[in-house]
Amino acid sequence: xxxxxxxxxxxxxxxxxxxxxxxxxxxxxxxxxxxxxxxxxxxxxxxxxxxxxxxxxxxxxxxxxxxxxxxxxxxxxxxxxxxxxxxxxxxxxxxxxxxxxxxxxxxxxxxxxxxxxxxxxxxxxxxxxxxxxxxxxxxxxxxxxxxxxxxxxxxxxxxxxxxxxxxxxxxxxxxxxxxxxxxxxxxxxxxxxxxxxxxxxxxxxxxxxxxxxxxxxxxxxxxxxxxxxxxxxxxxxxxxxxxxxxxxxxxxxxxxxxxxxxxxxxxxxxxxxxxxxxxxxxxxxxxxxxxxxxxxxxxxxxxxxxxxxx
Ligand SMILES: NC(=O)c1ccc[n+]([C@@H]2O[C@H](COP(=O)([O-])OP(=O)(O)OC[C@H]3O[C@@H](n4cnc5c(N)ncnc54)[C@H](OP(=O)(O)O)[C@@H]3O)[C@@H](O)[C@H]2O)c1
Numbered sequence: 001x002x003x004x005x006x007x008x009x010x011x012x013x014x015x016x017x018x019x020x021x022x023x024x025x026x027x028x029x030x031x032x033x034x035x036x037x038x039x040x041x042x043x044x045x046x047x048x049x050x051x052x053x054x055x056x057x058x059x060x061x062x063x064x065x066x067x068x069x070x071x072x073x074x075x076x077x078x079x080x081x082x083x084x085x086x087x088x089x090x091x092x093x094x095x096x097x098x099x100x101x102x103x104x105x106x107x108x109x110x111x112x113x114x115x116x117x118x119x120x121x122x123x124x125x126x127x128x129x130x131x132x133x134x135x136x137x138x139x140x141x142x143x144x145x146x147x148x149x150x151x152x153x154x155x156x157x158x159x160x161x162x163x164x165x166x167x168x169x170x171x172x173x174x175x176x177x178x179x180x181x182x183x184x185x186x187x188x189x190x191x192x193x194x195x196x197x198x199x200x201x202x203x204x205x206x207x208x209x210x211x212x213x214x215x216x217x218x219x220x221x222x223x224x225x226x227x228x229x230x231x232x233x234x235x236x237x238x239x240x241x242x243x244x245x246x247x248x249x250x251x252x253x254x255x256x257x258x259x260x261x262x263x264x265x266x267x268x269x270x271x272x273x274x275x276x277x278x279x280x281x282x283x284x285x286x287x288x289x290x291x292x293x294x295x296x297x298x299x300x301x302x303x304x305x306x307x308x309x310x
Contacts, residue, residue, distance in 0.1 A: 001044035007195030024058025077117035099136035169195030
């Protein structure tokens, strides 16, 4: 697996890493997920992104159990701010006391003495400006409980704010169907040498091409995917990307290769729920888009931009 230095943090990460928001999904047993994490490690993935809030801490627990038995170093990013039990995203909070309490639970579940990359879980600019999270970050770094601190962005404005205020790394949303991070955020990150990991490289699975634009997504597969007009628009655009499918490249792999091509991006963290999905995602590391494929994607994005909605 190809690796790179994660911007200002100096940490080495695999270019294709793993997002862990499916680990411990409702209705499953934690031990059912151990093989998936082992498969990632065996394939050479050394960087994983999770959160205390993913499946009420089960994602951290699964990751902690498997990686604690792994012989080589593994880098883990986790997040604070969204309540662990209720997963109440609208009521997330980034106050010092809450973060200092959260970190203890994350360290315990991850079976670690320090968190490599600790993130605020999608703060707004207003929360960044008015809550006392920075005191918690200072304290955690001083005490050696968090080695590097950053944010998982809620929108591009929060990412721009974080870079301008000296945070070392960000998690950002960026994919073929929504390249707007390129407008301001990614160029600024490049200038500041900010570590950038990309979430939703598959647009929550839409970029795998497995959903048809003229058929509704069955309720059991709806998960966190867009609905209505945006869903139809995006799936129609996915059909325009079918030229990316060729021997040695699935559409999903092309989507991961696209985000990795931006010079500000250090790694992608596609999520996986099954062994097949993980194998496909990791396989994206074994090649790159051709220049012609890249230019054709760019031309489509110019057209989509002119249509006024992503
Ligand atoms: N606010 C935040 O901080 C935040 C928010 C979202 C995500 N994240 C992080 O970013 C990571 C990635 O985001 P995401 O998982 O939402 O989006 P994603 O990586 O774009 O999509 C992943 C989903 O697509 C499907 N999939 C993955 N690989 C596939 C393949 N090869 N073929 C067919 N289907 C495939 C799976 O869902 P199905 O099997 O259900 O189709 C999987 O759960 C998360 O795991 C998490 O670590 C952070």
